Amino acid sequence: MVLTRHFFRRFFDNDTVRPEGDTLTTVVRALAAVSMPGMVAAFWLQNQYPGRSAWGSISDQYFFVVYSFVAMGGVAIFEWEMLFPDRMDFLILSPLPLGPWRMLGAKAAALAGFLMLFLVSGNVFGGFGLPLVSKGDLGRQLVAHWVAVLLAGGFAALLVLALGGVLLCVLGGRWFRVVSPAMQLVSVAALALSMVHYVRYGGSLQRTLAEPLGWSRWMPPFWFLGVYECLLHGDAAPGFARELAGYGVHATEIAAAVVLVTYPLAWARMRRRAIEGASLRRGAGGIKVGRFLEAPAERAAFGFVGQTISRENRYQAYLAIYGGVGLALAIACAVGIGPGGLVLDDEGLHAVMPLVLFWAIAGLRTAFGLPLNLTAGWIFRVTGVDLNACAAGTRSWVLATALGCWGGVLALLALAGWDWRRLLVQAVVGASLCVLLTDGFHSSDKRVPFNRPRLPGRTNLPMMLTLYVGVLPVGVYGAIAVEVQLEQHLWRLATIALGTALIHAGVSQLRSGPAEVEEEMEGYEDEFQILGLS
Secondary structure: OHHHHHHHHHOOOOOOOOOOOOHHHHHHHHHHHHHHHHHHHHHHHOOOOOOOOHHHHHHHHHHHHHHHHHHHHHHHHHOHHHHOOOHHHHHHHOOOOOOHHHHHHHHHHHHHHHHHHHHHHHHHHHHHHHHHHOOOOHHHHHHHHHHHHHHHHHHHHHHHHHHHHHHHHHOOHHHHHHHHHHHHHHHHHHHHHHHHHHHHHHHHHHHHOOOOOHHHHHOHHHHHHHHHHHHHHHHHOOHHHHHHHHHHHHHHHHHHHHHHHHHHHHHHHHHHHHHHOOOOOOOOHHHHHHOOOOOHHHHHHHHHHHHHHHHOHHHHHHHHHHHHHHHHHHHHHHEEEEOOEEEEOHHHHOOHHHHHHHHHHHHHHHHHOOOOOHHHHHHHHHOOOOHHHHHHHHHHHHHHHHHHHHHHHHHHHHHOOOOHHHHHHHHHHHHHHHHHHHHHHHOOOOOOOOOOOOOOOOOOHHHHHHHHHHHHHHHHHHHHHHHHHHHHOHHHHHHHHHHHHHHHHHHHHHOOOOOOOHHHHOOOOOOOOOOOOO
């Protein structure tokens, strides 16, 4: 029991969500965050019944199913590093008189309790709210709702566990760390696309689920909507329900079987790797790129950022979340559903560049502010390097990453058949956005990333909502309008390039002042003089 509680607490003892404070507060905040959407949705639906149409009711049920699926998949991906024991667990616990199967059982019990806690909490308000407001057979509605949403969320969590277990069993440690972030990004994109699909097509499910089903049979949330309808209406369920419900039940069984097989195997493999001291060497590609920078402090910060992100999965999880959301929005804008299947939307393709660059650079901004590597900052302080130069190296790393995304988007647009004229416009506008967004998100940074103590009151939630909900859509539509105009008048590209250069020069001039505000360090005990050894 003690070991199970230890493993359970470790899911929440995470500096990305609680740098200082008690675990109980973190648990309450996390559970409140996942349960709130269900309560809000049930509240807004109370005026829709009892006059709601049959397909309108199905659309409401689909929201709670897809939310459970997305929420539990997101929770599992966010805790990707903690789903399986890490090297520290084995090194610390193995010398104790604990059998390997006892450790495995405690970890599995803690993991099951953690996932079940979020699964029930995320659906508790909707699980009672929708059956109550629908004014139908309350008992039947409760059973159908809870079975469907629990199966949907459970399948999403099991699928993430199965993917992680298969990767650990098939790949070596070094390749796992390479493939793992890509798998996280793709998984987040798939989850976000599921929610985007509901927003765009939730009101037209009658057409989407008309027989023959076609591509809709490949969307897991529809499987559990079929389970919902079968349990709620029995033989009177819509035509799509029985076939899709079978897919959902069988897929959940397969995912559970894969987890039961791969989890112990992955455990044994990680334990052997920890005991044998498997090499975790990584390439120094980021340092080689940083050699193009002039100042030694810039090169040091450039290499430090790359090496830190490559070895810390918690940073990679945040970047995967941001990158996956950006990728999902870009795909949703660029790809539509027509009578013959998926089609490319020409106007939507114009939105891919600004969306991908914005979410990539914003994700780096968030990752840099996570205080997971505070003890590493002492070397930059004790050597007396110019922290402004270190911040410049950080901006260079962000710009290099943004340019990599820029090149990838250009390659995809070329594969989509765009001509040289539109590609030239995308190249100039994309390069300008790389510079301007880097300046906008990172111009105020005056110290090395990952070394900023998190201070209460620094997160401005209204400002963040304004940025992502208010400013971002307007900015994307503005970028599309500018791109369309530039395609008609190529000579205006010079104006864009000149304007970007002037703005960048102005921001560089304004970027002055002390490299570090000492008041921010008051009360922070981990000064570099003690190196965390006292």
